[in-house]
Amino acid sequence: MESTLKEYFGFTKFRPYQKEIVENILQGKDCLVVMATGSGKSLCYQVPPLITKKTAIVISPLISLMQDQVMALKQRGIRAEYLSSAQTDRNVHNNAEGGRYDILYMTPEKACMLAASFWSRLLDSGICLLAVDEAHCISEWGHNFRVEYKQLDKLRDVLLSVPFVGLTATATEKVRGDIVKSLKLQVPHVTIGSFDRQNLFYSVKSFDRGTAFLNELVTEISACADKAGSTIIYCTTVKDVEQIFASLKEARIEAGMYHGQMSNKTREDSHRSFIRDEFYVMVATIAFGMGIDKPNIRHVIHYGCPKSLESYYQESGRCGRDGIPSFCKLYYTRSDFAKADFYCSEAHTAAQRKAIMESFAAAQRYCTTTTCRRKFLLEYFGETCSFGSCGTCDNCTNSKTESDMSREAFLLMACIQSCGGNWGLNLPVDVLRGSRSKKILDANFDKLPFHGLGKDMPANWWKALAYQLISNDYLVETFKDLYKTLRVGPKGMQFLNSCNPDYQPPLYLTLTPELLRDDTSKDAVGNGVVNSLAQPEFDRLSQADDQLYKMLVEERMKLARNNGTAPYAICGDQTLRRITLTRPSTKARLANIDGVNQYFLKTYGDHLLESIQRLSQELGLSLDAEPVSESPTPSKAATLPGNKRLTPAKFEAWRMWQEEGFTVQKIANYPGRPAPIKEETVFEYILEASREGCSLDWDRLCLELGLTQDIFDRIQNAVSKVGKEKLKPIKNELPEEVSYIQIKVGLRMQEMGISMGLVSPSKRQKLEVPQVQEPVVAVEATENSVLEWLANFKDGVLLSDILKHFNGSTEESVVDLLTNLEGEFLIFKKNNLYKLM
Numbered sequence: 001m002e003s004t005l006k007e008y009f010g011f012t013k014f015r016p017y018q019k020e021i022v023e024n025i026l027q028g029k030d031c032l033v034v035m036a037t038g039s040g041k042s043l044c045y046q047v048p049p050l051i052t053k054k055t056a057i058v059i060s061p062l063i064s065l066m067q068d069q070v071m072a073l074k075q076r077g078i079r080a081e082y083l084s085s086a087q088t089d090r091n092v093h094n095n096a097e098g099g100r101y102d103i104l105y106m107t108p109e110k111a112c113m114l115a116a117s118f119w120s121r122l123l124d125s126g127i128c129l130l131a132v133d134e135a136h137c138i139s140e141w142g143h144n145f146r147v148e149y150k151q152l153d154k155l156r157d158v159l160l161s162v163p164f165v166g167l168t169a170t171a172t173e174k175v176r177g178d179i180v181k182s183l184k185l186q187v188p189h190v191t192i193g194s195f196d197r198q199n200l201f202y203s204v205k206s207f208d209r210g211t212a213f214l215n216e217l218v219t220e221i222s223a224c225a226d227k228a229g230s231t232i233i234y235c236t237t238v239k240d241v242e243q244i245f246a247s248l249k250e251a252r253i254e255a256g257m258y259h260g261q262m263s264n265k266t267r268e269d270s271h272r273s274f275i276r277d278e279f280y281v282m283v284a285t286i287a288f289g290m291g292i293d294k295p296n297i298r299h300v301i302h303y304g305c306p307k308s309l310e311s312y313y314q315e316s317g318r319c320g321r322d323g324i325p326s327f328c329k330l331y332y333t334r335s336d337f338a339k340a341d342f343y344c345s346e347a348h349t350a351a352q353r354k355a356i357m358e359s360f361a362a363a364q365r366y367c368t369t370t371t372c373r374r375k376f377l378l379e380y381f382g383e384t385c386s387f388g389s390c391g392t393c394d395n396c397t398n399s400k401t402e403s404d405m406s407r408e409a410f411l412l413m414a415c416i417q418s419c420g421g422n423w424g425l426n427l428p429v430d431v432l433r434g435s436r437s438k439k440i441l442d443a444n445f446d447k448l449p450f451h452g453l454g455k456d457m458p459a460n461w462w463k464a465l466a467y468q469l470i471s472n473d474y475l476v477e478t479f480k481d482l483y484k485t486l487r488v489g490p491k492g493m494q495f496l497n498s499c500n501p502d503y504q505p506p507l508y509l510t511l512t513p514e515l516l517r518d519d520t521s522k523d524a525v526g527n528g529v530v531n532s533l534a535q536p537e538f539d540r541l542s543q544a545d546d547q548l549y550k551m552l553v554e555e556r557m558k559l560a561r562n563n564g565t566a567p568y569a570i571c572g573d574q575t576l577r578r579i580t581l582t583r584p585s586t587k588a589r590l591a592n593i594d595g596v597n598q599y600f601l602k603t604y605g606d607h608l609l610e611s612i613q614r615l616s617q618e619l620g621l622s623l624d625a626e627p628v629s630e631s632p633t634p635s636k637a638a639t640l641p642g643n644k645r646l647t648p649a650k651f652e653a654w655r656m657w658q659e660e661g662f663t664v665q666k667i668a669n670y671p672g673r674p675a676p677i678k679e680e681t682v683f684e685y686i687l688e689a690s691r692e693g694c695s696l697d698w699d700r701l702c703l704e705l706g707l708t709q710d711i712f713d714r715i716q717n718a719v720s721k722v723g724k725e726k727l728k729p730i731k732n733e734l735p736e737e738v739s740y741i742q743i744k745v746g747l748r749m750q751e752m753g754i755s756m757g758l759v760s761p762s763k764r765q766k767l768e769v770p771q772v773q774e775p776v777v778a779v780e781a782t783e784n785s786v787l788e789w790l791a792n793f794k795d796g797v798l799l800s801d802i803l804k805h806f807n808g809s810t811e812e813s814v815v816d817l818l819t820n821l822e823g824e825f826l827i828f829k830k831n832n833l834y835k836l837m
């Protein structure tokens with residue numbers, strides 16, 4: 001499985017859950033996969049056909065999405081095609097029937113229309129799975145119900161022994177149940193991953209509609225548009241799309257547009273140009289939602305409150321799919337909150353209307369919350385969060401101003417209560433502001449003691465206060481038919497009961513910019529725009545590296561144009577960045593870079609090596625720099641500026657170790673330091689970063705620290721005897737050579753439930769047993785003898801062990817031979833271990 005992953009996708013490690021899902025599919029089991037956007041669900045159905053050599057059928061809702069996926073798969077040497085009304089190549093149908101594709105995409109309509117003879121022929125050739133992508137579309141409870149999905153159960157009776165796999169990024173328990181039932185999944189293997197997109201930074205700002213804000217937005221976008229990476233601006237109306245697009249054009253920012261009132265052809269062209277980096281900014285309505293699989297989108301900006309939190313998660317999820325830190329920013333105005341009626345017009349039943357109202361209200365609460373936004377999102381999707389603050393959203397990183405709002409809160413809540421608690425927010429606010437509208441006079445609310453007491457503050461200020469009181473559970477929203485009403489909840493009643501008109505106990509609330517109402521609020525909005533969209537720290541390359549990177553981006557663009565494909569399909573930004581930092585001089589070295597697959601190497605390898613050599617020479621950069629090892633899981637947005645929980649020294653040590661792949665020894669003696677520090681201190685820093693929630697490659701840490709299974713077990717035994725409160729008694733229980741830092745790492749692993757059993761076998765093997773016996777007779781290294789011998793070690797072998805075994809050949813000739821084999825993609829090297837492909 002790993003060699004298939006490297007050969008076709010260029011990756012050396014599966015992301016969490018991928019491998020077990022593939023294994024279950026290979027065993028013929030049905031699966032339900034609920035994992036975050038951008039977490040790598042597609043790979044789960046893309047790997048089995050490459051192993052079984054049978055076709056995978058993938059049902060996908062959008063033609064544009066299928067076309068993009070097919071384009072990207074072809075660049076990986078995978079035989080992929082799609083069947084739909086948009087397919088112009090007549091041969092595809094016949095080839096598909098004959099099983100000549102690894103992966104065959106089709107729309108649900110097409111799948112249900114295909115004749116029984118098509119399926120029976122294809123079954124004869126072999127079908128390894130049927131995957132239903134965006135499977136939440138099957139459920140009326142999902143936020144994107146599509147009636148065509150409902151008929152997919154028909155296929156179950158045709159494809160009797162084929163495993164069915166439902167995949168989605170958003171599914172409540174009810175929707176999950178619906179997917180299982182509708183697809184008739186048989187005792188499925190269910191995977192529910194975290195919804196957390198760790199590399200995304202979330203922020204929200206309120207804004208006032210008008211030219212001033214549009215100018216600000218355009219300045220902000222121009223700051224990020226010329227850097228590598230794209231931006232999507234989602235608007236709630238076509239009018240907004242056109243207005244922003246016009247403003248960008250005026251500022252000479254190349255942008256595209258996408259909305260439902262454009263013709264199909266213009267929309268497709270716009271989509272294609274964006275995917276192919278012909279412009280970097282797309283202004284769109286949510287019609288440009290699910291179908292976007294471009295990995296290097298760095299900013300997703302919402303201009304207006306989205307219609308539901310589910311759709312916000314989907315749309316913002318288009319950002320940073322390659323794992324590089326990226327930004328999701330939402331701008332809202334209070335008038336957006338009055339659009340419930342508009343959204344409810346899509347509903348057919350009362351239950352649907354209620355569901356729409358509720359998820360729109362959740363999106364509004366997301367806008368106005370003053371606590372951790374990540375936690376808010378995750379808890380909305382039913383996840384329990386152990387953290388109170390993520391450190392990577394505006395609310396966790398901005399300093400907050402709190403103020404005693406007892407008097408104002410008393411007025412508002414008492415007014416709501418006096419009005420009977422069954423109105424929306426507008427009426428009590430109008431009463432407070434002294435309105436004499438007919439509605440108020442008819443209800444005699446002008447006689448209330450609160451009438452006019454709040455006239456010094458604008459209506460929006462009172463509404464902002466109400467949202468803070470909702471966020472803090474003093475006020476409760478309820479939904480009746482089309483109406484949202486507001487009443488004082490138990491916590492609010494407790495507060496009111498302890499108040500009288502002259503005295504109110506303190507009630508501290510975090511002040512949002514709308515509540516601040518002085519010049520600082522304006523600054524907070526204005527400055528925040530550009531600052532928060534500054535380029536992620538991830539992109540900080542030295543000046544020469546940066547130049548090389550940009551030149552390679554250009555080279556990739558040329559290759560893409562010549563081959564009629566998108567640049568990202570040739571290779572991702574992250575891979576290009578690794579190439580920039582390592583500047584390989586041979587195919588073997590290029591092959592070893594994470595993200596480089598066999599097709600890329602064969603098709604573009606020579607050209608790229610020649611470019612790297614030429615450009616590096618021009619820039620005075622040496623070739624074959626130390627390789628950068630990176631974790632296959634997306635890097636946490638903790639790498640963004642704003643992580644205040646670690647000191648810069650600790651954070652930097654962690655970053656160099658985890659993200660740059662430096663050894664602890666190298667970090668301790670890094671030339672940039674005024675004086676070297678102890679290696680043990682570096683280990684301590686890395687451990688502390690882990691306690692602050694930064695991810696660690698634990699097996700690499702054990703390897704560097706010499707923490708073997710045996711030592712780990714001994715530490716556990718010692719802890720069970722003397723407890724883990726103090727280190728000294730544990731140390732006393734252990735052999736002299738076990739160090740304190742080994743104990744600390746052992747304890748941390750235990751705390752996190754990581755056992756040595758979970759550490760990758762290849763490294764365990766290296767830690768525990770000497771792998772290779774030195775032969776008694778001289779053995780010569782030839783291509784065949786090396787390949788045959790390597791086949792015995794599925795977890796890989798170190799160069800020193802290879803040299804020990806092939807003691808009949810010189811070191812130089814063995815290294816040459818290995819290099820050739822790497823270039824041929826017959827073996828590959830990862831973390832100094834040589835493995836057979």
Ligand SMILES: Nc1ncnc2c1ncn2[C@@H]1O[C@H](COP(=O)(O)OP(=O)(O)OP(=O)(O)O)[C@@H](O)[C@H]1O
Nearest residue numbers: 011013014015037038039040041042043169295632
């Ligand atoms: N094992 C891996 N190592 C490195 N990158 C990976 C790995 N698996 C997937 N990726 C990359 O992660 C990105 C997102 O993957 P993918 O498109 O499968 O996400 P998804 O879960 O289907 O998201 P969505 O629900 O938004 O469609 C892709 O660029 C893919 O190449």
